[in-house]
Amino acid sequence: MLISDLGEQGLLNLIQPYCLPNTIGDDGAILHPPAGCELVVTIDVLVDGVHFSDRTTTPFDVGWRSVAANLSDLAAMGAVPLGITVGLSLPPTLPVVWLEQLYAGMQACLERYGTGIVGGDLTRSSVTTVAITALGAVSADRVIARSTAQVGDAIVVTGYHGDSHAGLQLLLDPELGQDASEFADTTDLQAHRKRLITAHQRPQPRLDILPILDSLRLNSSQIFPISGMDSSDGLADAIVQICRSSKVGATVSRSHLPISPALAQMFPDTALSSALYGGEDFELVLCLPQPIAIELVDRIGKGATIVGKITRLLTQTASRSTDIILVDDTGQYPTVQLDLQFGFKHF
């Protein structure tokens, strides 16, 4: 059965069960933000053939990923989700089951993070396009901004990087990594493969970090801003964006980059580049005082690490990245500059 067979009312009937009760049926949805909170709005547009394809992503995963990307943006602002709206453009020739699976994937991710769909629009198009707007709430003193990183801050990364990119490579070329000779048996290989693919298909927005930050703030005698963003466009991109926005530099340690055993063992040659430039890991990159950073990393556990520190800007041209460097503690590799050059290009 195709979208065009269902008709407009049929489509609305299909979608309605996936939406939060009492939000559908008017020109707009009504939300009740908690008193005294700022409102955070994020938007993300996914286009068939650009951000996903049937080759690598099931409709369920398109749904999951599109929600995860938006919730990650909320987490990166320190905001708790209030709900999302879904603007869909669909070819009339799309199978209805594709749409059902898309909504099932969105709902699975939303439920996991205690939120839901509050509104939407549905139109016809020649290209499947998913435009999601997420709304969140944050009290003014807990906003995480890119522009407030302080010289001396530790740079915390909340989890492994590069896994999503490696997972995508595996999906695109199933032959890849089959000959990884380091493995005693194929059990490890299969587990690694699965782990990397899951990292790509089901990224986890780090909303779980927010209560940890709250508790660290509460227990600290010090008042400190937390600066940061998510690493959706890559770890290097996040560090460079924070530095530019805060007008600071950064020293990142090559040996402290959070590379998973799976990535290191299956892609020894490209692990570093995937970790820095792969993107879509949806972890948080946070800058905060060293002692609190140590406690944060300890509380998060697996994959979380301090990758470097924020430094004073030495050059005057903030638009250049000469003050953002990757150093090697072992002396094996020369110091290099981090820049956006290898990041994901949208155009």
Added chain:
Amino acid sequence: MLISDLGEQGLLNLIQPYCLPNTIGDDGAILHPPAGCELVVTIDVLVDGVHFSDRTTTPFDVGWRSVAANLSDLAAMGAVPLGITVGLSLPPTLPVVWLEQLYAGMQACLERYGTGIVGGDLTRSSVTTVAITALGAVSADRVIARSTAQVGDAIVVTGYHGDSHAGLQLLLDPELGQDASEFADTTDLQAHRKRLITAHQRPQPRLDILPILDSLRLNSSQIFPISGMDSSDGLADAIVQICRSSKVGATVSRSHLPISPALAQMFPDTALSSALYGGEDFELVLCLPQPIAIELVDRIGKGATIVGKITRLLTQTASRSTDIILVDDTGQYPTVQLDLQFGFKHF
């Protein structure tokens, strides 16, 4: 110059001046909703070739109309705008001037209604798609819902209907209406033509109605709900939707339908059908007590009228429209049922 020539950073630089200060540069935008207000969220997706085309709509008008449609949804909920987000998908081969004109059109409409762009996303696609989410604020006791129309309420329409549809017809076929023999000279004809085309290209969301409603509420000894929605999908559609949602019927008077002199004179044969089913007039259809309705129509002035009244539901099947009827006071035409049959179909 094409979008692909500009690159991602160039595009962001181009768009930034159109956004409200201090809203860009983080993973999400921060808004400050007034204390004690509900938050209203609306979303609207416009697709090239479906909702607009170069033949009938300049990029400036695409921008204006896409914003107007969303602000109209806010007005239909009784909400004052807080800001919009813009999710754009663009072919790399699109001229940069198209994008500039789109933003100029959006900004012109936003400025007129005292609001602005607070965030966005920009991706590549084969089809130009504009997904706008608008955010508004309304106090709980002023929410306009579809579901609260009361038996005995007057049905108020805030302005002329059918003009936008007629304007589109004129744009699609410039020969149309050239032979309207009623006109003494071509001056009237040209003025009418221009008026209808403007109605299509630059619809005015009726946010101006909200302070009038506030003042009527303030001056009334009675506490009353105002039910309603906007007429973006046609006047008949709006009345049917309100009736279904409120589980009531309606009697609409043929001779009271708000048809402009321009529409009546240029399209005598199709004026009624355009007024009922044309759509995209972006007026409000409101149900409220008769005495207050009379005052409201008086305060709004030109085009505003009471088109009928809300009646008790006689049949048990609320999904049928047998209780929503169009009557002719002159006895010239038989009573007919209003339904969604001729409304705009999205699929």
